[in-house]
Amino acid sequence: MRRPLLLALVALAVAGCLPVTSGGQAGVGFEESRLPVCELKGTQRVPMLVLMAQAVPTASRLPCVGRLPAGWTVTDVFFRNGRARFALDYDRMMGFHAVQVVLERTCRFGKVTRVPSDHLGTQRYQEVNEIRPGQRFRGAIYYLFRGGCVTYRLQFTGDEQARPTADVVLALGFVSRDAVAAAVRDYTDGRVTLDPPRRQG
Secondary structure: OOHHHHHHHHHHHHHOOOOOOOOOEOOOOOOHHHOOEOOOOOHHHOHHHHHHHHHOOOOOEEEEEOOOOOOEEEEEEEEEOOEEEEEEEEOOOOEEEEEEEEEEOOOOOOOOEEEOOOOOOOEEEEEEEEEEOOOEEEEEEEEEEOOEEEEEEEEEEOOOOHHHHHHHHHHEEEEEHHHHHHHHHHHOOOOOOOOOOOOOO
16 A cells, blocks of 8 residues: 555544545435535534545645535545545436546646636636537636646536536635645644655665
8 A cells, every 4th residue: 555545544434433444435415524625614624635645645635525506416535646536416417426626746738718717826727518508518628737637528418518517616625735734733743744754765
């Protein structure tokens, strides 16, 4: 087992939460302890962000979920070295995985448009891959920041298209790596650190 995953599992054990399975995927139907929530209050809210931070150790920011509007649920939380992902499902004719949120070290994108970012310290780009009014929309929103990139992959079907995009942008956010590191230190009384010092030589 690699050290980053071991550290994450230690943090989970201290917090009293179950780890993800050996394949790296958490089940559907999450409790709060298994959601990457933005508000860090109580040990139940830290473990998923710890796993995400360890999956992409360069990322200075981590994507997280704020207050989801009615009809939205978080599913398919997944971690592996170099990549973290979770999905949002929408019950109003949008289908399974209407939004996929992916954290990686870098992003690859095609023809994008830079737009003003709604999050400090990030650059925001948007991409439209397919649009059929009243039928289907496929596109992406990219956030670039120090040490990482987050992609919102959007795939909406049905009559509603503009509204779910606005819902996603308002509901999702970022938490700083420093905030997660501080939470880990506080909740473990200094026994666990998010980013152990690298050994010399």
